[in-house]
Amino acid sequence: MNMKRICILACIVIAGLTSCKKFLDTQPTDFYTTTNYYSTETQLQQALNGVYGDLMRPELYAQVMGFNFVSTTDEVMSNRTADGDARGLRYNYDASLVHIASIWRYAYVGINNLNTLLDNIDKPTMDASRRNIIKGQALFLRGFLYFILTSNYGDVPVVLHTPAINDVNIPQVKQADVYAQIEKDMKEAEVLLKDYTVTQAKFNDVVTLTAVQAMLARVYLYWAGYPQNNTAKYQDVITYTDKVILSGLHALNPDYRQVFINLATDQYDVRENIWELGSLGAAAGVVNKSGNDIGNFVGIQSALTALDSTSYNSAGWVWVTKKLFDAYETDPNSAVMPNKPSLDIRRDWNCANYIYSGTNPRTKAARPNPWQMCAGKFRREYVPQAIRNTNGVGGTYNINWPMIRYSDVLLMRAEAENYVNGPTNAYNYVNQVRKRGYGLMNGNVVKSITMVNSGDGYTKVPAVTITGGGGNGATGTAIITSGKVTGIYLNSPGALTLGSYYTTPPVVVIGTFWTPGASYTTGTQITNGGILYTVTTAGTATNTPPVNTSGASDASVTGAVFTYAGTAATATATITTGNESDLTPGLSKDAFQLAIRDERMRELCFEAVRKADLIRWGSFVSDMQNFASWATANGAGVTSTGNPNGLQGVRNVSARHVMLPKPTYELNLNRLLTQNEGW
Structure with a gap:
């Protein structure tokens, strides 16, 4: 693996420098090694901060994880041609694509840094509770990075300590065993962080107790689905979502739109967003990080210009689908055409019916056709003026990434409850999400x-x-x-x-x-x-x-x-009358599961979970094929009003796209890796 090569080279350099100076019998003072680092609490925290910061690299959540391989589904499609293929948007990629390697490479870089931290966690003399917090976060992050790897690549190598210089070829581990290691790391982290909650941390861009529990519920949900199909894990989903719900630390924000405005305006919402990845300009959490592409490729198109103080930069390289737009309930009594107002607030926030065009002046142009509406969830127009830069070029953006929200916990709880016990007691959880979506949490509108x-x-x-x-x-x-x-x-x-x-x-x-x-x-x-x-x-x-x-x-x-x-x-x-948003009562178990699938799309669109959901439901390929036929019949292929580039991407989906290929570069380095089926 590339991260091992980095470690090996570093070891060689260090060995060369120290071997010619043996007679001095001194420790190096002009660079850091594991010998002269990790000796204080501050150094442990700095090492941990580095991993948090790397999660918001462009190769991970600052761009790739929320864009490249998740932007062509039934909720959103790329509008690009050649650029789309170069970035992996239209399922025309192969194992040599640089973005395929990026996720693998930087996940293992993070794991290696965490392993080194954990290997040295007991080195400094410090308060035991502080050591537990750092160790708990490190264990969780290691498990989380393995979760990223196995959910994207399947069977992967599991490395739990800093590799030795001769550890060049390491065999991959079956996905079930990777899940078992993730569970072990996260459960140990849960114990170590038992007293470390968002109330104590005051921020949600660090890992706290309920972040561990919520993410472990997601791990179990994926484990229960395809390809492992370990359905016994649905009971674990119930156990861990209940821990979050019953903690009393989290709740839905009454206004769905405000969740994402808060992310853009550096306002921590520790009740709704259980864990988010911080970025430049955010309030004083763990570490101030670089800017990102959130709201850019997946955002409302606009150009940045010094002549317009309200301007911002967003390419808008994806458009929503008519399936997503039509999934939101409309007012049947409205005479407004062509698009009736929606009873669900989420539609007009997520499906933006306008773009900004030009720079002098910048004008707002209507986009009434759903196939060409921008993904409006992450809106850079709310980013603070001082951060987004109006000098006419460039621009830096600070929007935090919502890794897991309370609404997702409720929907996971509903899905698992339905699977284990049927829908009777599952309605409560999904209806909470729907009430918020319709604006009815606290009264009538x-x-x-x-x-x-x-x-x-x-x-x-x-x-x-x-x-x-x-x-x-x-x-x-x-x-x-x-x-x-x-x-x-x-x-x-x-x-x-x-x-x-x-x-x-x-x-x-x-x-x-x-x-x-x-x-x-x-x-x-x-x-x-x-x-x-x-x-x-x-x-x-x-x-x-x-x-x-x-x-x-x-x-x-x-x-x-x-x-x-x-x-x-x-x-x-x-x-409204207060209960109009509730899901249709009396659904069968199968019908309720289908309703949950639609509700997850309405609530969590563009948050990089739809493709993974379709995969774990075992229907990714068939759903994309069926969607391609539906989209063709409903105008997606029309150049003037549709999205033929995105439609072609959907048509390219085949069975091999359930997993990403192992990167060619890594296969050449580690001879014990086996390429995924179809690649």
Whole structure:
């Protein structure tokens, strides 16, 4: 392995330098070795920090792990051609691709550094509880890196100590045995970190007790699925998700969107995000790390320009799928076309229906076709101005990566419960996630706005104001077709904080009402007495309201002239009833499992778990083949409105893509490695 070559070379250099100086009988002072390092608590912590920092390398979670090999599924597809193939996006890669080697190489570099740390963990004199925290985190991270390796490459070598100079060829271990080692490391870490929680750490970009338990639940979930199919592990999923749930340390953020805004604005949400990987600019956690590509390739397209202080840089190299867009429930009573408003807040956050184009000026352009909507979950527009850099070139970004969230724990709990005991007691967990998705965690929100009268004569889009009902924060946009207000697109169902929910339907006002004494400019449209007027002469209105004269100028005001334009539009609002988001009751075990699969896509899209989910369900290849047929029939191949490049990537999927190939470079170094089937 490459990491062993690094170690071997280092040992050779050190041996050469010290052998010619034996007569001095001194320790080196101008460079570090295992002999003169790891001698203090500070040095142990620095070594651990280095591994945390390396997790946010471009070769791991700063780019590759969240983008390269997970960006063509049924929820998201690359829009690239040649670039997509060079980065592994369209399943045209082989074992020699540099990004194939990156995951392997840097996972083992991390493991080697952790092994060296663990080999020297007892060296310094220090507080035992502090030593346990460092050792527990190191053991967990080693298990986690092996989890990355085995879930991507299958059977891999397991190295638990710093390799000796002659350890060149190390055999790979069966995946079941790799899982057993991961379990051993993480369970030992759980014991060592038993008193180290997010309450004590105050940050979630370090490993705490519930991070270990949540990730161990994910390990068991993968172990239970394909290719191991060790279904006894579902009971372990229940055990470990219950530990997280019953700890009382974690909860859903009432606003799904805020979870990702917090990641962009350096706000730690230790209750929702059980473990996240920190990046540049984050609050003072373990270590300040470099910037990353989160929100770039998988983000809303925009160019960075010094002429626009709100600008940011994002390539937007993937688009969502119509399957994902259609998976979110819409308002059946809405007349808005072509895309009805969704009752699920997650849709319009995850499926961004706009891009930014140009640089001088930068303009916002609509993207109404789902096949060409950007992945909107990680939004760089929320990144602090000082970090994203507006000098017209480059740009540095700080968004943290959400490694595992509380909603995932709830969905894992529901899936495992359904497998072991059936769906009866599993509903509670999935419905918590759905209630948050619909904005109903703490009360009712605006559900729908229905047109009572579409009016006529509108030449401009009127403002929509939603007030009363005991709540606030609901907003909408009028849709104008041939001078009529044909619908109201509900942009937000309301503010999702305690005290801002609705108890009765609010009042919807379309347009601006006539105000006595106000000044009006030419072209302004106002409403009075159910009539729409257009200001044809600028001026100030008197206290006498305009009178409908069926098209003639109204002379009852001084200065401003109001001309009849048509009938004013009106609409009414309805609010939710608190349980409308709940999953359909009475589902069979199989139907509930299918519902969980869709819910995981709606909740966790673009968080690099969909492909792994499809693989562990044993349906990756067949699902991609079926999706390719569905996507073709539903417009994905149309150049002007679809995503033919992404569709081709889906069509390229075959059985060999269940696992990544072992890197060619590593096979040449370690003769005991065996290439995965199909490569």
